[in-house]
Amino acid sequence: RNVGEATARDLAHHFGSLDAVLAADLDSLQQVPDVGPVVARSIVEFLNEPHNVEVIEQLRAGGVRWTEGPPSKPASGVLDGKTLVLTGTLPTMTRDEAKAMIEGNGGKVTGSVSKKTDYLVAGADAGSKLAKAETLGVAILDEDGLRGLIAAGVSQNALESVEQDIE
Numbered sequence: 001r002n003v004g005e006a007t008a009r010d011l012a013h014h015f016g017s018l019d020a021v022l023a024a025d026l027d028s029l030q031q032v033p034d035v036g037p038v039v040a041r042s043i044v045e046f047l048n049e050p051h052n053v054e055v056i057e058q059l060r061a062g063g064v065r066w067t068e069g070p071p072s073k074p075a076s077g078v079l080d081g082k083t084l085v086l087t088g089t090l091p092t093m094t095r096d097e098a099k100a101m102i103e104g105n106g107g108k109v110t111g112s113v114s115k116k117t118d119y120l121v122a123g124a125d126a127g128s129k130l131a132k133a134e135t136l137g138v139a140i141l142d143e144d145g146l147r148g149l150i151a152a153g154v155s156q157n158a159l160e161s162v163e164q165d166i167e
Contacts, residue, residue: 002042006110007034011043018066022047022056078153079107083116087130088123090143098146105150113138121146 003011014032015021021043029040046052084107086095093101098121099109113120113132120133120140133140141149 002039003046004111006108007032007039010034012066018056077105077107078150079105082107082118084109084119084121084146085111085113085117085129085133086121086123088126090121090123093143098143101146101150105153119146119149 010032011021011029015024024043026037026040026044029035029043030037035043079102084102086098086109090098102109102121110117113129113136115136117133117136117138120129120138122130122133122140122142130140132138
């Protein structure tokens with residue numbers, strides 16, 4: 001409850017292993033981006049539920065393994081701290097490709113438009129998400145606009161890096 005795909009991925013990246021997640025307390029869970037008190041409490045309650053503990057142990061006993069590694073930092077880039085929503089059909093990219101491009105440049109992709117959304121990337125046949133973005137005043141991009149935003153940011157970062165090297 002209260003944990004979607006993005007939060008699950010953030011938990012995995014932050015803690016690096018299932019055992020670390022299982023051992024986490026409320027305070028350490030709230031160190032994960034976008035995990036507040038409500039989500040942290042939901043996670044702790046879920047992981048303390050006897051049935052859920054039993055299912056996890058059965059999966060482990062059956063040979064299911066979670067890929068584990070050291071905790072990692074999220075990708076950084078021109079979209080650091082930005083939240084984007086995808087809607088409609090993009091002309092040259094699948095939704096997964098667009099999501100990978102955004103995340104690879106430090107952005108976060110969510111499934112619904114809210115006042116916290118920075119950009120809506122709209123393709124053909126965009127529907128209610130486009131209308132909501134317009135109502136909330138969210139910046140709207142098409143695929144070319146997304147590519148341009150990333151390219152402009154990359155160029156600006158390169159320029160700033162060169163300027164720092166000169167100084």
